[in-house]
Amino acid sequence: MSKYYLNYLEELESEAIYVLREVWAQFENPVILFSGGKDSIVVTHLAQKAFYPSKIPFPLLHVDTGHNFPETIKFRDNLVNRLDVELLVGSVQDSIDKGRVAEESGKNATRNTLQITTLLDVIEKNKVDCAVGGGRRDEEKSRAKERFFSHRDEFGQWDPKNQRPELWNIFNGNHFEGEHFRVFPISNWTEMDIWNYIKREKIEIPSLYFAHSRKVIWRSNSWIPYSEFLFLKEDEEVVLKKIRFRTLGDITITGGMESEADTLEKIVDEVATMRVTERGNRSDDKRSETAMEDRKRQGYF
Amino acid sequence: MQIESNQLLRFITAGSVDDGKSTLIGRLLYDSKSIFEDQLLSIELTSKRKGHKGVDLALFTDGLRDEREQGITIDVAYRYFTTPKRKFIIADTPGHIQYTRNMVTGASTANVAIILVDARHGVIEQTKRHAFIASLLQIPHLIVCVNKMDLVDYNEKSYTDIISQFEEFSSKFLIKDIRFIPISALLGDNVVNRSKNMTWYQGAPLLHILETMHISSDLNKVDGRFPVQTIIRPQKEGFIDYRGYAGRISSGVFRIGDEITIVPSGFSSKIKSIDIYKSTLQEAHAPMSITIRLEDDIDISRGDMIVRSNNLPVISQDIEIMLCWLHNIPAKPRAKYSIMHTTNNQKAMIKEIIYKIDINTLKSKHDDNAICMNDICKVKIRTTKPLTYDSYRKNRYTGSIILIDDTTNETVAAGMIL
Numbered sequence: 267m268s269k270y271y272l273n274y275l276e277e278l279e280s281e282a283i284y285v286l287r288e289v290w291a292q293f294e295n296p297v298i299l300f301s302g303g304k305d306s307i308v309v310t311h312l313a314q315k316a317f318y319p320s321k322i323p324f325p326l327l328h329v330d331t332g333h334n335f336p337e338t339i340k341f342r343d344n345l346v347n348r349l350d351v352e353l354l355v356g357s358v359q360d361s362i363d364k365g366r367v368a369e370e371s372g373k374n375a376t377r378n379t380l381q382i383t384t385l386l387d388v389i390e391k392n393k394v395d396c397a398v399g400g401g402r403r404d405e406e407k408s409r410a411k412e413r414f415f416s417h418r419d420e421f422g423q424w425d426p427k428n429q430r431p432e433l434w435n436i437f438n439g440n441h442f443e444g445e446h447f448r449v450f451p452i453s454n455w456t457e458m459d460i461w462n463y464i465k466r467e468k469i470e471i472p473s474l475y476f477a478h479s480r481k482v483i484w485r486s487n488s489w490i491p492y493s494e495f496l497f498l499k500e501d502e503e504v505v506l507k508k509i510r511f512r513t514l515g516d517i518t519i520t521g522g523m524e525s526e527a528d529t530l531e532k533i534v535d536e537v538a539t540m541r542v543t544e545r546g547n548r549s550d551d552k553r554s555e556t557a558m559e560d561r562k563r564q565g566y567f
Numbered sequence: 568m569q570i571e572s573n574q575l576l577r578f579i580t581a582g583s584v585d586d587g588k589s590t591l592i593g594r595l596l597y598d599s600k601s602i603f604e605d606q607l608l609s610i611e612l613t614s615k616r617k618g619h620k621g622v623d624l625a626l627f628t629d630g631l632r633d634e635r636e637q638g639i640t641i642d643v644a645y646r647y648f649t650t651p652k653r654k655f656i657i658a659d660t661p662g663h664i665q666y667t668r669n670m671v672t673g674a675s676t677a678n679v680a681i682i683l684v685d686a687r688h689g690v691i692e693q694t695k696r697h698a699f700i701a702s703l704l705q706i707p708h709l710i711v712c713v714n715k716m717d718l719v720d721y722n723e724k725s726y727t728d729i730i731s732q733f734e735e736f737s738s739k740f741l742i743k744d745i746r747f748i749p750i751s752a753l754l755g756d757n758v759v760n761r762s763k764n765m766t767w768y769q770g771a772p773l774l775h776i777l778e779t780m781h782i783s784s785d786l787n788k789v790d791g792r793f794p795v796q797t798i799i800r801p802q803k804e805g806f807i808d809y810r811g812y813a814g815r816i817s818s819g820v821f822r823i824g825d826e827i828t829i830v831p832s833g834f835s836s837k838i839k840s841i842d843i844y845k846s847t848l849q850e851a852h853a854p855m856s857i858t859i860r861l862e863d864d865i866d867i868s869r870g871d872m873i874v875r876s877n878n879l880p881v882i883s884q885d886i887e888i889m890l891c892w893l894h895n896i897p898a899k900p901r902a903k904y905s906i907m908h909t910t911n912n913q914k915a916m917i918k919e920i921i922y923k924i925d926i927n928t929l930k931s932k933h934d935d936n937a938i939c940m941n942d943i944c945k946v947k948i949r950t951t952k953p954l955t956y957d958s959y960r961k962n963r964y965t966g967s968i969i970l971i972d973d974t975t976n977e978t979v980a981a982g983m984i985l
Binding site: 269270271272273274276277278279280281283284287288290291314315316317318319320321403404410411426427429430431432433434435436438440441442453454456458459540541542543 | 571572573574575603604605606642643644645646647649653654656668669671672675676783786788796797799800801803805806809813814815820842843844845852854855856858869893905907908909910963964967968969971973976977978981
C-alpha cells in the first residue's frame with residue numbers, strides 16, 4: 267500500500283526543488299550564495315537534486331571576508347570540485363584595498379557589514395539577476411516577513427513595506443535591467459528541519475559543526491574562537507574548550523557552545539532540547555534590536 | 568519525533584483588531600514550548616518598558632521596526648512550530664489595513680483558517696468578511712475560536728449564541744468542515760490545554776484538533792496535472808539522449824505506462840520513467856517534485872502541462888474569474904496585463920466586469936466599474952493564447968492566476984477561475 271501524502275520533510279524538500287527550478291526557468295544569470303554554512307550547503311544539495319542528472323546549472327558565489335575559518339574554505343573548494351560547478355568569489359579585502367569600503371575600527375570591529383558592498387559589486391559585475399540564499403523565516407524577526415522571491419531595486423535595496431504579494435505557488439520574478447532578486451527556497455524550514463534533513467540525506471557538513479577542541483575566549487556570552495584577527499581585551503583569556511558551532515559566519519563573530527555532540531544523531535538530539543535561538547550567539551545581530559532588518563534593507567543576505 | 572509520518576499543516580489566523588489574534592499565536596507558541604529563552608527575555612523587557620503587566624505574548628509576533636513602533640502588523644508574517652505530531656506554519660495576517668489583500672495571500676496556501684470572534688461582541692461584519700474570504704479561497708477547514716470566554720464568565724450560552732449566529736450566515740458559503748471552540752487565549756483555556764473553567768465543552772482543545780484533523784484529502788488526488796517547469800537535458804556521458812520534464816505535480820497520481828496528453832498541443836504519449844535524484848519511482852503524486860520522461864520525442868516546453876489522457880482540463884481563451892485586486896493603482900480598463908497560470912506566462916485583457924462584491928454587505932453590485940485595491944469582482948478575461956485550466960473549486964493550483972502590470976512588474980491581482 268502506498269501512502270498518497272508527503273511527510274513534512276518531503277513536502278519542504280519538494281517545495282524547495284520547485285522554487286529552485288522556477289529560478290532556473292525565470293532568470294538569466296542566477297547564483298547560489300554560498301557561505302559554507304549548513305543552510306547554504308542544504309540549498310546546494312537541493313539544487314543538485316532539482317537538476318539531476320544535469321549538474322547544478324549555475325555558479326556558487328562566496329563572499330570572502332578574509333576572516334574565514336580555514337575549514338570553511340577547504341570544505342567549499344572540495345564541494346565545488348565534487349559538483350563540478352563554477353565558483354565566483356567576492357573579496358572584502360579587495361573592496362578595502364580599492365577603497366570601496368573602510369575597515370571598522372575598535373575592539374568589536376568586524377567585516378560583517380562590509381560584505382554588503384562586496385556582494386552588490388559582484389552581483390553587478392557578473393550581471394547576476396538572482397541570488398539564491400539559505401535564509402529562513404524562523405531565523406530572525408525581519409526574515410519572517412521575507413518572500414520566497416524577494417525583489418531588490420537597482421541599488422540592491424529591500425523595501426519590506428512594499429513587497430509583492432505571493433499567492434499559491436506562483437512566483438513573479440519579472441524585473442527590469444539592473445534589478446535583481448533574492449530567492450529563498452528554504453524559507454519555511456526551521457533549524458530543526460535543517461538538522462533532520464542533513465541527517466536523513468547524509469549531507470556532508472564542515473567539521474566545525476561537530477564538537478571539537480578549540481582555543482576560545484569568553485565574550486558576549488559565548489565562546490569566540492581565537493584567531494589572528496581577534497584583539498584580546500585585558501581581562502580576556504584564551505582557553506581550550508570542547509565546543510561546536512550552531513551557525514557559521516566570520517571567525518571573528520561566530521560564537522561556539524560547549525558541547526559533546528560529535529555525531530549528527532547527537533546534534534539533532536541537542537538541538538531539540540535547545541532553549542536559545544541559533545542567532546543568539548551571533549554578535550552581528552546583537553548590535554541593536556533591528557540590526558538584521560537594517561542590514562537587509564541595504565542589501566545584506 | 569516520528570518524522571516519517573508527520574505532516575505539514577498550514578493555517579491562517581483571522582480576526583479583528585483586539586480579538587486577541589496575536590495573543591492566541593503567542594499562546595500556541597508559548598504553551599507548545601516553541602519560544603526560545605532569548606526571545607522570551609526580549610519580550611519581557613519590552614513588556615516592562617511599555618508598562619504591561621506580566622509578559623505580553625502578542626509582542627512575539629511583531630516583526631519590522633515600524634510595526635513595533637506603531638504596534639500594528641503591516642504584512643503577512645510566517646511563524647513555525649512543531650509538536651510531536653505535526654509541523655505547523657502560521658500565516659499571521661494583519662486584521663485592519665489592507666486585510667483583504669493580506670488575508671487572500673495568506674489563505675492561498677492554507678489548509679485551515681482560524682477565525683477569532685470576541686465572545687462579548689459576537690459575530691460582527693468583520694467576521695463575515697473573514698469567513699467569506701476563507702470560503703472564496705476554498706480553505707478546506709475552518710475553526711471558529713470564540714475568544715475571551717473569561718470575560719463572559721465562561722458562560723455556555725454566549726458561546727452557543729455565537730454558533731447559531733455564525734451558522735445562520737455561513738450556510739451559503741462553501742466550507743466543508745466548520746468547527747467551534749470556546750477559548751481564552753490570554754489565560755490559555757482550550758488552546759493547548761483543556762479548560763477547567765468550561766466543563767460543559769466536550770470537544771478537544773485547539774492544538775489537539777490542529778494536530779489530528781484529517782488533511783491528506785485536502786489535495787486533489789483525482790485529476791492528473793503536471794505543469795512543466797523546465798526541461799532537463801544533461802548532454803553528458805551516460806545521459807546523452809536524456810530528455811526529462813521537470814515539475815511539481817499539481818494534483819492526481821502518475822504511474823509508469825500511463826497514457827498522457829500534452830496540453831495545449833494535444834499530442835499524446837506514455838510515461839516511460841518517473842525520475843528523482845539518483846533513483847526512479849513506479850508512481851508519484853501531488854505535491855511531489857519529479858522529472859518525467861516519455862516514450863515519444865515530442866516538442867514540449869515550459870508552460871505546457873502533462874495530463875492524464877482520460878481526464879483533460881478545460882482549454883479556452885475566454886475565462887470567467889473571481890478577481891481580487893491587490894495593488895493601490897486601480898485596474899486600467901481594457902489594459903493588457905501579463906497573466907501567470909501554473910508555469911504558463913502570457914498576456915490577458917480584462918474584458919468585462921460582471922459584478923463587484925461589496926465586502927461589507929457581501930451583496931453583488933452591478934453598476935460599479937472601477938476595480939481598486941482590495942476589491943473582489945467577477946470578471947471576464949481574454950488571453951492571447953488558449954489557457955488550459957481547471958476550475959479553482961476542483962483544483963487550487965491549476966485554477967489560480969495572478970496578473971502582473973508590465974509597466975511596474977508588480978503583482979496587481981489574484982484570480983480564482985470559475
